[in-house]
Amino acid sequence: MSNRTKTALIIGGGPAGLEAAIKIGQAGYSVTLVEKEPVLGGTLRKLCSSFPRWENPQELIDFKLQQLDQLPVVRVMTDTVVNAAERRGDSFLVTLQGKEGSNQVDVDAVIIATGFELFDASVYGEYGYGTYPNVLNSLEFEEKLKEWTAAGDKPEALQTVAFFKCVGSRDRSKGYPYCSKICCMYAAKQAGLVKDLFPDSKCYVFYMDYRAAGKEYEEFVRSVIEQKHVRYVRGRPAKVIPEEGRLLIRAEDTLMGIPIEVTADVVVLANAIIPSSGTKEMAELFGIKTGKYGFLDSDSKSPLQAGDRVFFAGACGFAVESLGAQYQGAAAAAEVVALFNQAD
Amino acid sequence: MPATQLSTDFHKTMKLDNVNTSLQEEIKLECGVDIELCMECGKCSGGCSNAHIFDFTPRKVVQLVKIGDEETLLKMDALSTCVSCHLCVDRCPSQIDIPRIIDYLREKAHKQGIEPTRKNVQLFNKLMLDYVQKNGRVAETHLMVRFNFKTGQYFKDAEMGRKMFFKGKLKPFPSKVKRIEQVRLLFRDVPARREG
Secondary structure (H helix, E strand, O other): OOOOOOEEEEEOOOHHHHHHHHHHHHOOOEEEEEOOOOOOOHHHHHOOOOOOOOOOHHHHHHHHHHHHHOOOOEEEEOOOEEEEEEEEOOEEEEEEEEOOEEEEEEEOEEEEOOOEEEOOHHHOOOOOEOOEOOEEEHHHHHHHHHHHHHHOOOOOOOOEEEEEEEEOOOEHHHOEOOOOOOHHHHHHHHHHHHHHHOOOOEEEEEEOOOOOOOOOHHHHHHHHHHOOOOEEEEOOOOEEEEEOOEEEEEEEEOOOOEEEEEEEOEEEEEEOEEEOHHHHHHHHHOOOOEOOOOOEOOOOOOOOEEEOOEEEOHHHOOOOOHHHHHHHHHHHHHHHHHHHHHHO | OOOOOOOOOOOOOEEHHHOOOHHHHHHHHHHOOOHHHOOOOOHHHHHOOOHHHOOOOHHHHHHHHHOOOHHHHHHOOHHHHOOOOOHHHHHOOOOOOHHHHHHHHHHHHHHOOOOOOOHHHHHHHHHHHHHHHHHOOOOHHHHHHHHHHHHOOOOOOHHHHHHHHHOOOOOOOOOOOOOHHHHHHHHHHOOOOOOO
């Protein structure tokens, strides 16, 4: 074994990658944290608020960045992607492509934390995503919420917002029969935020059931219904029809068996969570297994191990909320630290 | 069963934009019952002692309040067939007092002069309350006989009545509570408020 300090490469600077970088750095090993965006924070950075405690995600990111600042062993490289990787015995020779050119680094373990993407809802012709400007996906709407909260200049005509859950998810015909796990929670959160910003507006959440499995999650959804007066309508919307600048939604109230219609200003689609393009690329580069839908899979040795010296954390493994991503980041860090300790 | 005229046409599209939430707010204010707590689980209807003869089971009553269909609610047969056994509220995970809602709707229907779907139910209520006012408790045998005569169904439940009588379950003479003046006071304080 060489005497140099062992280095971990962490790909992705979202909540999972940040947590892993901090923990490995605190254990005294050096870390190279690579992020393709110009700033750290991942998808969490784009969010307006969090469930179940309505906290500002930026505060969490700022705190994590402070922790990183105190760790000289962690080298952060933003605007950088991993171009190539070559296994050399117990280490990898990895080519990093930054804006100013590429360089090669020698690393002893890799944590992939490349996050998720949203399913492209334009394949649902009936919802008109990509055709009607006021049909948004949840991340686009989150961005709007962030703007409205920060700037205080809100659209005055926003009377009705409708949320569709399970867009892509739980849909065999679109190839994603799984439940994306976090949509129930963020749809409730977004609907609650709309009611906070526009108290006179009406919010409808179309659902088949709501899945709130987590600490304080059920109470969170109930509080949105009971205290913020968001109306949950049971049924999967069938069609969105543009009507005089607004959007007419057709569905069935499956509790009464009545066909229903409602006119909304904005329709928000809670799209299925799918693996990001980066996740697929990394899986190929490092020659690791992916499951049926492209999420990284465990090699059964440990839940976060995808291959020899390759680990993963966060939504590249499966849809997970930011808290879960942090858990996984810390767990993957523990794997790496244990591995480095063994080798020494 | 008398056919209930439904104002909601269950095949016609309902516009959620036009949903009137005032009944829901009224029930929250007047009865202290918040139906937003409803989890739509249907445990109320599953346990309802009279669900088999209801046109709208307890869960659907709550749902009708939610969609603001007051007309259907005030005309529905369930106003007559609910016996206020409280099994629904007893089992409800959110403790939604559905009998209180139904009572409220009965009163409202009565005030608006809406004829109950089953006249005999109203008659039964009146006869029963007469006995309570007179004796402080119900004289079952007498009530049964009076009800049967008034409705012209002279031998209704006669066989069961005979069996119950010989098992000592029916008392031939009405009994009174000791302090009937207390019951009278009750009736004096709430004179007009009649169930039914």
